[in-house]
Amino acid sequence: MTDTAFVESIIKILFVVVIVAAAYIISTRNLLSLVSVYALQSLTLVGIALCLYLIQGNPVLLAIAIITFGSKVLVIPYFIATIQEKIRIKRDLEFHYLNPTTTLLLSMALMLVVYIALSRIIPPASTATPGLFFFGAVIGISLMLMGMMVTFSRKRAITKVMGFLSMENGVLIFGMFVTELPFIIEFLIVIDLIILVLLTTILSVGIDSTLEEFHNRLHRFYLWEEKEELP
């Protein structure tokens, strides 16, 4: 095996990157950078999975890394970026209930609560490298909760989806470090996500339209570029 301590310190740094990205996703108002930050977060997860593979040598982790890279770094961000380009929303200025500052402070409190709760459930001395795995569990659940807060503090559907996606990243981290989800479930979750992103466009613009009508409806709502140029 490679130098475990070194790989562990890299994983810890990657955790920090994940948290920084999550904080950015929570507080930004700029939708264009939101997608690239989400892609960065997912890329970090790929890095974490690869590092974990170096420690544990479990081929499932390699598969998770590949599938995450394909779906969450390439396909989903590309798709959302395309949608954004089409519907021309660049900023999300509206927030329900909580503004970004409060959300940040709340998510900090959440992390603390998660930590205290988990330290009672998982005895930190049970696994081989306890500190790291415990840390991973805390980060995973906190990321889930932070994603949840994004989902219910934003108004626009597309930002809600970003919250949901980063929530799923939390599940993935938790799964990698604590419970070892079966690979098939991981795979199904990813397929779900892609379908979710596809559905969002339909749901957010025309919940009662058919797919054939959908394009016309985009025109009617002035969401398509050519329509705006007409007098």
Next chain:
Amino acid sequence: MNADFVIYAVINTLLVIAVAPFIVSLIKKVKAWTQGRRGPSVFQTYATLLKLLRKEVIYSPSSSRIMRVAPYVNIGSVLVASLFVPLVFVPEPVGGIGNIILFLYLLALARFFMALAGLDAGSSFGGMGSSREMSISAVIEPTTIIVFAALAFVFKTLNIFSMFSITSASGTPVTPTLILLGISLFIILVVETSRIPVDNPETHLELTMIHEGMILEQSGKNLALMELSSGIKLTLLMALLINLVMPFGLVTTLTVAGILIAIALFAVKGIVLGGIIGLFESSTAKMRFFRLPSLFAMAFFFSALTIIIEVFA
């Protein structure tokens, strides 16, 4: 007080005064490059300061004694604060020198007198600048305290000298906590020195100005002292960030060669960080005043996270 410390005090103070104008104009140069201009020379600030030092001082008829002492209090407290942050050479700490809380409040003293001087001249711009500066500093204060508390927690000491000796002894430790602290310190640096997302250091006429509004009534050598002290403040906070996150080259024993190498390395790191600040400023727009707390909350979040990681993990 031993001989090492006296030498340290002389070297550090001279170096800070010499480097501060360079860093100020370096950031201006980087910003000019990103905008496609050639920009002023990197030695322009020295020339400006020298020119101002030769000019006559004019006081507003309604100004009081505050206006006359404020620049000296300002430069005095900032220079004392500069003793607290070793740039290239870390001696044994003497007395209370190096205490991070005292460092913070020396900077606060300078800011207090600057705000008073802004109010003193009776101009409405100065009053607005002072009021804004004080509201911002009231909001940033808890964040700064938490960031410095996190620093103290990570290094298990309140003394900046001891922190620097720990980092320089352990080489280049890129740990998660240091990354988080680096981000928080960077935000503190931007806020404390009134740089772009918070204030625009280049305008004198916009209603957004904060720092420039306060020193609008200063002239001649008083203005030079004010400008120099804000440059020194920038240098000090940069040095704090540099020596905590990239400590290589910092010497703890007094040798001529070691100090020369350290100065050269510090110059390189300062240029890199100055470039980063310039690029950061060019890539963001000035924030609306009431949106600033979200920037502070970011720093608060990261440093509180640091404390959580340090306590529990």
